[in-house]
Amino acid sequence: MVQPREPVRSPKWGSLKRTRTGKRSKIEQVYAHSIWKKILFLIVLAGILIIASAIIITLGAIPITIPEVYGVLINRFISGLYSFNIDPLIDHVVWQIRMPHIIGAIIVGFGLGVCGCVMQAVLKNPLASPFTLGISSGAQFGVSIAVVFDITILSGPYFLIGNAFLFALLCSGIILALSAMKGANPETMILVGIALNYFFQAMTEALHYVANDEQLRQMTEWGMGGFANLNWTSFMILTAVSIISVPLLYKNAWDLNLMTVGDESAKSMGVNANHIRIFVMVVASFLVASLVAFVGPIGFVGLIAPHVGRMIIGGDHRYLIPAAGMLGAVILLCADAISMTLISPIVIPLGTVMALLGVPFFLFLILKGKRREYWS
């Protein structure tokens, strides 16, 4: 039998065109406003990054006046313009020590923030970070093997970096291969990642027994992380890797939005969740492995930067990815400045500073943040 076709409640059913009065409704204005706020936030972040860099370059253990610092920079960028004599020591400190720290913090912080953000989205897990797939423990094991047994893939100054990179990739490669066989669901990836993490940690610990004091020192030093060993050549490599990987990740921003509402829904809207997940994890692992190989495991920033971003501008990845990147850069830049200058000339390890300052700040945001960040 057929339903009695009663008149529908409102005449608007079925009409495709909206009745426009020429003016936007209140809620539409609020929406447009919310988009502008997100863009403004990104601009403000960029401003903070520039100002913070400009201040931090003048700080350091060796007292150098502000005009001297900028004299060096101007001379370096536009050689010959600055006619005064520049002390080679000052030039060295500013150009070979301070600048690499600042640029390193920005590149690495940006990369780790972006990777943390996309990994949390594809793994649908707020605890995911660039190190979820055991990348740091894999890298640490690679370094330990290089130090203890002298087994390296690269010779010369990059022997540690080459091994760290290779083993970090090896670790995430195993995880991705195993999860691809089981259907690439996020739970499998995280569980295999945690398991491998323990495995590589145990292997590294086993190596401690055969290492001598000098080897132990080298292993520990890498494990603390920092920008001390960065130079202009490493920036070339890291910048190149970032310029390739970050756009590849950002291209999927909208699909990541879809994936956060569930694989089935994503599929029904035309997005193959498993393909995106594997693609994003491959690219992000490659980027993280490169960063970690150069600066050691400083992963905390990759965990919190996306969360801070989400609390401030919400979960739309078209804005969240750049926001998480820049927040990561700001956080790392400030943490590095504090680690270098707080009780100079003693340098506090970067990871320590980040945890000591970042954790209370993060807890404060969780407790006081107005936006309820996640789930019910």
Place this chain on the structure above:
Amino acid sequence: MIVKLSVKNLRFSYNSTEVLRDLSLDVGDGQIVSIIGPNGSGKSTLIKCFDRILDPSAGEISVDRADISKMDRMELARTIAYVPQSSQRVFPNTVFDVILMGRRPYLGWHGGAMDEEKVWEVLQLLGIEYLALSAFTELSGGQQQKVLIARALVQETGVILLDEPTSNLDIWHQIDVMEIIKALVRKRDLTAIIAIHDLNIAARYSDTIVMMKKGRIIAAGKPDAVLNGENLASVYGIQASIRLFEDIPYVIPISRIPITTGR
């Protein structure tokens, strides 16, 4: 009857358990079709096969005579929309952003002004414009269901699949959601296929009811032809009285039939 969606000899297995067994079905254009059946009868699985969220092991599904297995995902998303039972909630999204997702099959990686316009239209159509900037996770069950329907609408498909749209809703919202579906089907030339548990809601709003048991269709037809004592006894294992009210059959369950022979 113009056939909108046609299923021929469909089979589906989870691992080695066969869930759908040689199932064939034609759905008419502009109809509301309810799929009913006990837990584990394969209702949701069938709906998910229609949208290739699950891949059938054999058989053919076509919409407007076009084989969906030959479409890519984007094309399929412009042909069939799916309203999930409940959305996973991991990270927060505003209602507007959730609905905008439905425009994915029409564009590249970024939403455009036209797409935002379509979202506003649908929000207005469903009378939930005021929710646009609320967090999806903080809505009530009824509001969430409407938002998910809105998301399916901006996909601008001819077929819309709904997986138990009324479960977890109070009676007012059950009727509200079903009235919305009915109005949309009538006025926007949609075909709705609904997996549903509530027999009386199904009877009240469907043009056709498909009754399933253990992956097979036991009966299909108009509500008063399908919902009879004999079918309810053999499919659900209940004894029930059927009463007509304004030509619509209503099921009054009396008792369960003891499981001795296996229902």
